[in-house]
Amino acid sequence: MAAETVTSKSMALAKAINESLRRALDSDPKVIIMGEDVGKLGGVFRVTDGLQKDFGESRVIDTPLAESGIVGTAIGLALRGYRPVVEIQFDGFVFPAYDQIVTQLAKMHARSLGKVKLPVVVRIPYGGGIGAVEHHSESPEALFAHVSGLKIVSPSNPSDAYWMMQQAIQSDDPVIFFEPKRRYWDKAEVNTEAIPGPLHKAQVVREGTDLTLVAYGPMVKLCQEVADAAAEEGRSLEVLDLRSVSPLDFDSIQTSVEKTRRLVVVHEAPVFFGSGAEIAARITERCFYHLEAPVLRVGGYHAPYPPARLEDEYLPGLDRVLDAVDRALAY
Amino acid sequence: MTVESTAARTPRRSASTKSPAGKRTTAKKAPGTDPELVQLLTPEGKRVKNAEYDSYVAGITPDELRGLYRDMVLTRRFDAEATSLQRQGELGLWASLLGQEAAQIGSGRATREDDYVFPTYREHGVAWCRGVDPTNLLGMFRGVNHGGWDPNDNNFHLYTIVIGSQTLHATGYAMGVAKDGADSAVIAYFGDGASSQGDVAESFTFSAVYNAPVVFFCQNNQWAISEPTEKQTRVPLYQRAQGYGFPGVRVDGNDVLACLAVTKWALERARRGEGPTLVEAYTYRMGAHTTSDDPTKYRADEEREAWEAKDPILRLRRYLEASNHADEGFFAELETESEALGRRVREAVRAMPDPDHFAIFEHVYADGHALVDEERAQFAAYQASFADSEGEGV
Numbered sequence: 001m002a003a004e005t006v007t008s009k010s011m012a013l014a015k016a017i018n019e020s021l022r023r024a025l026d027s028d029p030k031v032i033i034m035g036e037d038v039g040k041l042g043g044v045f046r047v048t049d050g051l052q053k054d055f056g057e058s059r060v061i062d063t064p065l066a067e068s069g070i071v072g073t074a075i076g077l078a079l080r081g082y083r084p085v086v087e088i089q090f091d092g093f094v095f096p097a098y099d100q101i102v103t104q105l106a107k108m109h110a111r112s113l114g115k116v117k118l119p120v121v122v123r124i125p126y127g128g129g130i131g132a133v134e135h136h137s138e139s140p141e142a143l144f145a146h147v148s149g150l151k152i153v154s155p156s157n158p159s160d161a162y163w164m165m166q167q168a169i170q171s172d173d174p175v176i177f178f179e180p181k182r183r184y185w186d187k188a189e190v191n192t193e194a195i196p197g198p199l200h201k202a203q204v205v206r207e208g209t210d211l212t213l214v215a216y217g218p219m220v221k222l223c224q225e226v227a228d229a230a231a232e233e234g235r236s237l238e239v240l241d242l243r244s245v246s247p248l249d250f251d252s253i254q255t256s257v258e259k260t261r262r263l264v265v266v267h268e269a270p271v272f273f274g275s276g277a278e279i280a281a282r283i284t285e286r287c288f289y290h291l292e293a294p295v296l297r298v299g300g301y302h303a304p305y306p307p308a309r310l311e312d313e314y315l316p317g318l319d320r321v322l323d324a325v326d327r328a329l330a331y
Numbered sequence: 332m333t334v335e336s337t338a339a340r341t342p343r344r345s346a347s348t349k350s351p352a353g354k355r356t357t358a359k360k361a362p363g364t365d366p367e368l369v370q371l372l373t374p375e376g377k378r379v380k381n382a383e384y385d386s387y388v389a390g391i392t393p394d395e396l397r398g399l400y401r402d403m404v405l406t407r408r409f410d411a412e413a414t415s416l417q418r419q420g421e422l423g424l425w426a427s428l429l430g431q432e433a434a435q436i437g438s439g440r441a442t443r444e445d446d447y448v449f450p451t452y453r454e455h456g457v458a459w460c461r462g463v464d465p466t467n468l469l470g471m472f473r474g475v476n477h478g479g480w481d482p483n484d485n486n487f488h489l490y491t492i493v494i495g496s497q498t499l500h501a502t503g504y505a506m507g508v509a510k511d512g513a514d515s516a517v518i519a520y521f522g523d524g525a526s527s528q529g530d531v532a533e534s535f536t537f538s539a540v541y542n543a544p545v546v547f548f549c550q551n552n553q554w555a556i557s558e559p560t561e562k563q564t565r566v567p568l569y570q571r572a573q574g575y576g577f578p579g580v581r582v583d584g585n586d587v588l589a590c591l592a593v594t595k596w597a598l599e600r601a602r603r604g605e606g607p608t609l610v611e612a613y614t615y616r617m618g619a620h621t622t623s624d625d626p627t628k629y630r631a632d633e634e635r636e637a638w639e640a641k642d643p644i645l646r647l648r649r650y651l652e653a654s655n656h657a658d659e660g661f662f663a664e665l666e667t668e669s670e671a672l673g674r675r676v677r678e679a680v681r682a683m684p685d686p687d688h689f690a691i692f693e694h695v696y697a698d699g700h701a702l703v704d705e706e707r708a709q710f711a712a713y714q715a716s717f718a719d720s721e722g723e724g725v
Contacts, residue, residue: 081507112478151700248701
């Protein structure tokens with residue numbers, strides 16, 4: 001540890017992404033940043049703060065307010081040999097670009113029989129919990145995970161944010177990079193000279209024996225808090241940070257569930273047709289004889305994301321996850 | 332709507348006769364032609380002078396004129412063969428370019444080798460100009476692939492089926508060209524129907540804001556499947572450019588010389604760093620939208636007949652003959668070449684093998700994906716399960 005502290009520094013998640021983008025801009029002249037307000041302002045969350053000043057307007061590009069245009073032109077730039085990292089300002093604003101992402105970005109490699117690669121990263125600050133207005137708190141990851149050709153990742157902590165962004169930019173596949181906006185200001189150590197693990201591998205962030213909690217992005221921290229609370233009641237929960245939604249590391253979930261025999265999946269996105277449904281189906285298939293309880297899911301409701309004064313009721317919180325844990329343990 | 336409909340489909344003098352560039356003036360045209368329609372060759376095959384665009388075809392040789400004629404004839408022959416192949420069940424679908432040969436050959440021959448082309452799914456003539464083997468275009472219509480060529484071999488992107496999407500790709504590519512400091516240009520093809528798409532509007536905005544070296548080449552063939560152009564716009568399409576701050580020009584899309592000249596002018600503007608241009612090639616889709624379409628349900632034969640008189644190939648032939656640039660031997664030889672092309676295409680399509688079953692799982696990702704690997708293995712196991720029963724003679 002002592003040797004590592006030399007290259008480690010404490011930084012917020014947003015700053016970690018900023019540092020990662022800076023490193024990518026520095027090391028590869030083909031990397032460009034595009035988005036609304038990413039230049040002088042540094043983005044509405046300041047994730048691109050200072051980058052235009054240091055790398056110029058031709059590499060950190062303030063775009064017109066047109067999300068389809070942002071992704072569509074990023075595809076063209078990628079065809080020309082660039083590696084665009086585009087920002088969609090908020091989760092709920094990605095839908096004008098959904099057509100370009102689904103019909104063009106995701107399919108170009110396959111339809112060109114591998115001749116065309118589109119190394120485009122689409123950054124999307126997502127999720128709720130910040131008291132925002134409508135369309136600023138959504139979790140649309142399942143709408144993208146359903147589409148082959150895309151890779152979907154979401155870091156939960158500053159170190160992963162830093163390294164997963166490096167790996168996403170280096171990927172020759174398009175990556176939708178979901179940033180847990182309510183964790184932007186959470187600080188932790190980031191070792192900028194570490195050797196990162198594989199981008200799409202889940203990580204056990206807390207070991208336990210009685211039940212597995214699976215989460216990604218903003219819900220990992222919550223699940224760790226749930227595990228703390230459960231420990232006070234003498235229950236040992238394992239917490240798995242998926243990190244990647246597509247591909248999804250079912251092997252790591254299976255390993256954990258074969259040990260704990262119970263699984264609760266937690267995400268902010270609506271439960272109905274959410275990533276938890278896919279996990280429940282596949283883990284039931286893989287671990288049928290190991291499971292002591294049905295796989296339970298905790299997430300958003302099949303209702304529009306509510307006004308901010310109600311979001312604490314809508315979002316999974318400590319008590320709702322503990323309730324699911326209790327129900328799973330009761331079998 | 333009905334009162335206006337016929338008028339809206341005819342090129343008309345608009346309130347502003349000035350081009351969006353402002354400084355250009357409209358040249359005098361032959362009597363009876365529209366003042367806003369750039370035309371160098373009348374339907375009767377007469378060469379008309381045009382002060383602005385003549386210089387772009389001034390040096391054209393008889394050999395090059397015969398070349399344009401040959402391109403159009405062979406493209407039409409290829410297109411007819413593809414239609415027949417669909418009727419014979421060899422292709423699932425075909426989108427014919429019949430009637431649009433001049434727009435495509437004129438603009439396609441205006442491009443330079445280092446330029447980049449973003450087509451719709453009907454740019455068979457442009458593909459021909461770029462050197463794409465016509466048989467490669469047929470794979471997607473036969474159902475053996477979604478695009479059977481390497482776009483970078485001829486700087487000709489894959490056909491795009493979602494209407495208008497490629498205009499943004501062209502704009503982004505052009506932004507990259509500008510970043511690289513290259514003097515090549517990009518041309519995006521689309522149609523009158525696509526002009527209503529948001530992506531086209533956004534590509535106009537982006538290209539204007541970044542001064543991207545791109546030419547938007549709109550073939551207004553009057554019909555978006557069954558919808559006439561007045562269902563897409565209340566102003567002539569080329570005038571849309573004005574609102575975005577770049578020039579728009581309407582060219583006779585059945586006049587290969589005019590299409591060549593105007594596209595050259597627009598591409599050279601792009602190369603000089605003067606930004607985007609919208610070219611509206613005013614033409615006509617002589618055939619159905621695709622082989623699945625039935626135009627008798629929505630348009631009159633008289634309309635088609637009127638456009639037949641303006642046929643792009645016929646008018647160049649008249650000009651070549653009147654100016655003694657081509658003799659009977661040339662036309663006879665071309666006829667032989669056409670038949671040979673038809674035969675080659677026919678044989679190539681019939682010999683085109685179905686893809687291997689496992690092609691489903693190929694190239695889904697560049698760097699691989701665990702789920703694709705897992706499903707490929709499941710599929711293989713499933714397929715292998717039949718091998719046992721076949722072995723038992725079941």
